[in-house]
Amino acid sequence: MSVNKLTSRRWVSITAATALAVSVAMVSGASPASAAAAKGGTLYFYTNSEQFPALDPTNMYTGRDIGLFGTYLFRTLTSYKMEAGSAGTELTADLATNTGVPSNKAKTWKYTLRPGVTWEDGSAITCADLKYGFSRAFALDVFNAGPTYAISWLDIPTLADGSSAYKGPYKKTGKAAYDKAVTCSKDNRTITYNLKRSVPDFNYFASYPTTGPIKASADTGDKYDLHPMATGPYKIKKYAINDELTLVRNDKWKKSSDPMRKAYPDDIVIKLGMNEDVRDEVDMTDQIPNGINMDGLQPLNNIAYFNDPTKAKQRWNIVDPFVTYLTANNSAGHLDCLLVRKAVFFAYDNQSLIDLSGGLKYYGVMGDNIVKPNLGMDYAPTKGNIHDPNFKIGGNPEYAKTLLEQAKTACPDAYDRATNPAKGLKYYRADTATNKKSAVLVEAALKKAGFVIETVYKPAGTYNANLVEYKSQTDFLASGWAADWANASTVIPEMWGNGCCNYTKNEKTPEYAPFIAKVNKALSELDRKKQATMWHELSQYGMDQYWYIRTVFGKDQATWGSKIGGMTEWKPFSQAIYNDLYIKQ
Amino acid sequence: MPKSVKDAALIEPAKIEGEEVTLRTPKQIALARFKRNKVGPYSLYVSLFFILAAFFAPVITHLWGLSSTDIYTDGLDEFALPTGGFGGISWQHPFGLEPGAGRDVFSMLLYGSRISFTVALVTSVASIGIGMIVGIAGGFFRGRIDALIGRYSDFLFAFPSFFMIIALSYPMVDRVEKTGIARGNNARLLVLIIFFVFFGWPGFARLIRAQSMSLRERDFIMAAQAQGASNWRIITKEMLPNLWPTAIVFLSLSLPGYLSAEAVFSFLGVGIQPPASTFGLVLSDAVKYWKVDPSYLFIPSAMLIIIVLALNLLGDAVRDALDTKSE
């Protein structure tokens, strides 16, 4: 899922999936609960966003929401352990009795439901519910925001236009094929998934709410989003967009069937649509002591907050799972010239841009790879780019000029586009306040090196949806990505290869064919260590091409009120372990 | 009753019973009244000062050794905040530096007010021009023309202009750019002005229409008609001179209105975009920094208040001076 993280730190735009962080993440401020956790009280969250991207499990793909609602509302077959440190990155059984039984070279996965698991109306959760829930992801005309692994993995024929023969539970087409791919045992407690190819990571996917159960009789289609049925310790009492989401205890939920969830607060209220400045002021003056800021502060307020020693126990500054990057349009007529792309890289004033968004301390550091160090074995430092002796973090316009000078003869077309005042480079950006500011810096730095550049602002709300269209018109795109789980297979092919979100337009470049061949080889490699080495090579290859002009390894901050207890980082989501949260009495 | 009353002194010149007996022209009277107003001349000087400053922005900034596009990152700290007190105010940067990008606020505001004034002036003048023509046409010819204009302006009034501007500005800018008339901010400026004028003129046209209807009934127009003057002559020689005071008052009062409107649309992300820096852009940016850099919010706010206040008071003074009824 693509991200537009550079634009803002609000969670709406961070719609990527989760990442498995195995490296040591920096955690400041947060410490495991020292006081005894206590039941009771109301836990508040507040956010500037007016509504959740999705409450319907089928559409839920935002890391934060998966963590939040996966803890409170929806149980899934498997779940990440709700524990601090690297233990949190491990899977555990949730609705199922175990994390899944693979067979047939991981082409078949089998799960059995835990006894006593129920819906909020008291009825038992059955295999049919799981099967129905899983099927909804195929109804792409109704649900368009969730992950689509189910469609590409399940053993269902593909039609000529690339879509699945099965069109979801609301249509009759392809139902037989689906019934064959997903089967239930006679006692309706065991579900079997039959896949097209080996997917050793299927158990990770089974932690996504989109794979969870949906009761067919309660399904209201599009409207289900407003009041999905809960299986966790809380249920929805009220969901009013732009107002609030109120969760109350689900009295049908039994601790006996769910040893993991603690459910400390009596109520959970998420206040929606709070003005950003109000929200920041609330944080800084601790006006909602039992509340948590869901968005993070605006950069400047963030700095003020983090400079305040009295807030030391109400904040953390961690490495988040995201890599943000600047994509070049590598197609002909745009930046189809390595020298020009390189010149842009060296001309960029990264220092000012990072300062603008919170500095190296809070925004992030320059990256040297598309894969973030969090990903563990798949990350290795690359050569060149930020390690090049000519690289200056504040920009090196002189070197950029020499590169451009070489480009003049090497690739006159791209040079002309980049320097001719009548043409010039175009940079499509979402129309947000921070972008407007950074555009000033980007334009100034590139002009210094002799580029002609114009920022084209596009409506922020429809920016992401139009990326497919923009990618062939603009010369740059800013975006971001986080791995879905701890394998660069959810990064490199998606970003540079034939995955979902390759905005580089590199398909027609001569360097692409050898690259994609290697990618496919790596994907089918069963030896994990060998695979990691192959990913190292491939990231070096792509970075050498400057398909991405620059990458930043981002950081993330969270702040909360003085009465919040149990704030600890949950590694897979870079969020709180919601399960541990309680109100200090 | 006394038999004889001794005369005290000569009767002072000027007016009796409020009736003008001097031989001054209306223009002179208005000018004298304007000068007599305590606030009028000062608000004129202040307005002129800012308008001239905006007009000569390149000269002033050059003389000061500044540029509105240069980035003075030396003056910013690791979080891109201006170093030194009061938003980095110094002799070199009299209004300090812009936090984040490090531009000089003084030159930003000079150049910014240039754009703001352009929008306000062009829009006002164009609205007045169209409103004048349409208003006179409606008020003077009446009948079908008037009905048609009335219905059309009703339609425009009913139109939710605010949303239309927000929703349509992106595609409109696209279209303007495609025609090649203007690019980038010039295109956005053009679109903003077109929208403002499009939705702005009916208000003024109504005003003029009402006035020309009553003017039409006045004796001197009747007299001109009786003498067989052509409609064109009546409109240009008899009506227009009586309508321009309204236009001037409208101008001085709509200027600050459009200044504020530009600010609001910039805040909402419609209209002019950085690296340009209109009042709206600077203010909406400054709100984010109020806690760490209050002077960055205070200076443009104060400047906008002074300009709007001066223009409003100027408008009041002009109206008072041209108003033949009061006093």
Add this chain to the structure above:
Amino acid sequence: MLKYISRRLLYTVILLLLVSLSIFYIFDLIPVDPARLVCSKSCTTALVEANRHRLGLDVSVLEQWWRFIQGLFQGRTYGEGGIKDIYCGAPSFGYSFNRHACVSTIMAEAFPITLSLTIGAFIMWLSIGISLGILAARKKGKFADRASTAFVLIGTSLPTFITGIMVVLFIVLKFHLVNPLELGDWQNPFTNPLGWLRTFFFPCATLAIAYAATYTRFTRSNILEISTEDYIRTARAKGLSEKVILRKHTLRAALAPIVTIAGLDFAGLLGGAIITEGIFGLSGLGKLSIKAVTQTYDLPIIVATTLVGSAFVVIMNLIVDVAYAYIDPRVRTT
């Protein structure tokens, strides 16, 4: 009079039909394809077509408009073709797939908020504006005149996004006047008048600051103008006291034209006060529409809010005219 009103009503209906039709055509011209916007990343042409059908955009603009008009009277079923049908009863303004609800339901929730805000602000700005205007007129040229003019002008010269933030940060939150969690909470004014007041007082005040200046200046200049009228001299010649003259004679005539601008301002605000609603977290029509226009591109909501907005303007125009006829007998008989 009745005939006049019915003729105006007919005119109003025609005007609204025209405005709605233009809105459909104008938004059709915008190069944004809502069907593509809601298409997932595995988007295919077939899927876009399916979306287009689901959103009702696969027919001509004229037919879209006609269906919309029909829906207003008959209710309408959305998303035909397999998925669970969604029915929105009359008056149906459409269905928002972004907010998963019938637009009429969404509007019905947002409207009381906007109405409260507008009425509150209206009362405040009229009372502030008119009383300051009277003060300024009576003390013409003196300190009180200049002070009140300067006060309201400073209030107006700053855009609402500055004054609103100032009010929230430096008054509301600073002095703990409203719990930030209750900021923007909808409270029923009839069952919980205090809560309603707590929610709406400050946003109304913010808007009132923005609007009061016009009314102060208008009141002032009108009073000064009316004061020179012969009939005020007549009233004085009758022996009426200055107080009675001001109240009964001057104000009656001076404030009559205010009905017109006040009515239009009121109607304009009913369409939503975008910035104020945003700052105070009020989920009124303004916030609803601005999000639909700039972010989600939610066509049914855009059409509904713009149409309701212009309906308010047109209907308020009618009310203003009728009210004016009531106030000014000269208009009544002609």
Add this chain to the structure above:
Amino acid sequence: MSKFLEVKNLSVSFPTEDGLVKASNDVSYSVDLGETLAIVGESGSGKSVSNLAIMGLHNPTMTQISGSAWLNLPDGPIDVISAPAEKVRRLRGKVMSMIFQDPMSALHPYYSVGNQIAEAWSLYNDGSKRDGMARAAEMLDLVGIPSAKDRVKDFPHQFSGGMRQRVMIAMALVNNPSLLIADEPTTALDVTVQSQILKLIQEIQKEFNMAVILITHDLGVVAEVADKVCVMYGGKIVENAGIDEIFYRSQHPYTIGLLDSIPRVDKLGSHRLKAIPGQPPSLIGLPTGCAFAPRCEFVSQVAGSLCTTQNPDLSEKTTGHFSRCFLEPEQIVTLTGRKASAK
């Protein structure tokens, strides 16, 4: 000292940027109950100003007043110039009333005529609104408005000009005042209506035994109703005498000029109308001497160019006949006699 109203040395002036404008300069006159005094002059001669001051209708912040105006009320005389404003207000409408030139604009457009009359009545009388309306109907009937009972609820714009002036009169008289000041009451009306209104004023004056001050520029009007006449020029009274004195033995060249400029039925066909040459005093650079001197055709008759250097006093030329001119009555007779022969 028994006249109902005695105005003594009343000066009204307005300070302006260009200096002090003495609109009414040292004016004295009197009028008794049952008597009609006409004040005659061109626009700008200051004829309204002194009466507005008597009514207390001048703008106190913009006007300087000296002199006095005594009303001899049954409970003792009162000087309305020096009396507190509130006390004078209590006299307005009750003891003294005023009607104005333009009946079109003098009535409040938003209130029914009955309402406006009732308002004036209820100010000095206890009674319900219904009583007030009944009284209003009575008054409208009195001033000759047909089917007055039905018309009390009508609004001013539903009446013609003459009818409106009748309404004004009804309103002015609703509390039976002793003094009625009529400021050009017929100027804005059709000629046929003019005489009706004047007749009405006359009748009512008789019925109520009022003192009436009629301010006008029209000597024709004066001839119809006045008992005595004040002629004003340049802010001063230039001639002051009984009606017959003014019309048949006028002592001031200005008055003579005015008389010559009106059509006379009795001299139909035999004379040509004459205008006074020149402009009314612009008051800018007014010569020292007589204000009328620049327009006066008899200037040369006064020795030593006295007219242009010295201002004549208002002196009693014959008994009760005051004139502000250096010429003696005999001289006037000869001069006008010569004129008469020319007619």
